[in-house]
Amino acid sequence: MDQRITQFIAALRASGVRISLAESADAFRAIDVLGVQDRDLFHDSLRSTLIKEQQDIPVFEKLFPLFFQHGNPPAMQDGTRNLTDKEAQMLAEALRQFNQKLRDLMEKLIEGKPLTPQELNQLDQIIHSQNWDDMRYQSWMARQLEAALNFREVRQALQELLRLLNELGMNRQRLDQLRQAIQANQRALQEQIRQHAGERILQNMIENQSRQPQNDLLNRPFHAFSEEDMRQLRDEVRRLAAALRTRLALRLKRARNGQLDLKTTLRANLKHGTVPIELRHRDHTRKPKLVILCDISTSMRFCSELMLSLIYAIQDQISKTHAFAFIDHLEYVSPFFEHQQAxxxxxxxxxxxxxxxxxxxxxxxxxxxxxEYLDTIDHRTTFIVVGDGRNNFNDPRLDIFQKLTRRACATIWLNPEPPILWSTGDSDMYRYAPFCTRTFQVSNLRQLAAAIDQLLLH
Structure with missing residues (x-):
């Protein structure tokens, strides 16, 4: 099911729906909680987490049944069921007036028989539908299938058939019944063709997706990233940052009515004889101030780049960010981010x-x-270190780190390595950790986004 949902998300994106990695992760979390047994609840879970624009709803509704409810061909009715022997002979005689190709499809429409899978596959070969993998072409593809069936000529031939039956003496009531059955079967056959077009495009989407790496980039460890992975992720990170920005702005808006301020309430209501009438609250909308220290050595570069990308994409919700990068010495990098991508x-x-x-x-x-930069850290600052704590057996300068953490409001360390490795080899992480307010393992983008969410949104 997870693979099917991943393919569904890919199909939505291919159809023009913008879905960020964060929204994809929300969809999987919702399904984990709510399950898939209740189909309506499953449908609503995916739609509420993946769709944010009104114009994208029709695309979702078109794709959902193709992925999660492959329907049977629409029901058709047999127009010959109530014919007498004489009327059946009239019908057979009238059909002989047409060529075999037209007659075969006319008989299907009269008797209410859907196209077989073999017949649909033959149509696919005629129009080379395997080259199409965009659901926006479903209606066009269905029209091409109808044209391959000579559907217009068949409809005209059916009108001619009814005229011939009238000339042969079939009564008007029976003709009307036959006409209604044929028209209903025409609509059902068109719906079958439309469904097949959608399923064919869906199959092409899945095949194309299978040719691409199947690893979920959201969960892939940073150390396993390639340059191609990063190229795919950079656009997604911008969407992820947009979701974080929106949530942070909402949290700040809600926080404007913070804790009750008793002194201000009493002072404001002295005119009422010290009887509180209007409640006053403390303003909790102060935006965070950050100092970020990032290791950009080979093993840490991708993690640090994504961290800085996310932080600088939500700068409108942060008071001030001072960013530093280091390998064997420190560089102040904030100016580089003012007009460039991370x-x-x-x-x-x-x-x-x-x-x-x-x-x-x-x-x-x-x-x-x-x-050189001690004044960037004060009691309002959240000091964030992004690194694996591996110091190549150099002096870790714990004395300086302790001094910096005492100046900061909070010290957060984001480390891609699991805690079990913090005391191995040249890692000094176990020595730095006691001075940190919190430490997070961020070995992939999902964990990094969750850490930023906790740092800034709670």
């Missing part, structure tokens, strides 16, 4: 730190931070 800014930083075999030195970078 990956472009990091490329500039890396040009100032030429390629080669680096010895990551967080201790020396902390010393740089203390000497």
């Amino acid at each position: 990956n472009q800014a990091i490329e500039q930083v890396l040009r100032r730190m030429p390629g080669g075999h680096y010895n990551t030195d967080l201790g020396f970078s902390l010393e740089n931070l203390q000497k």
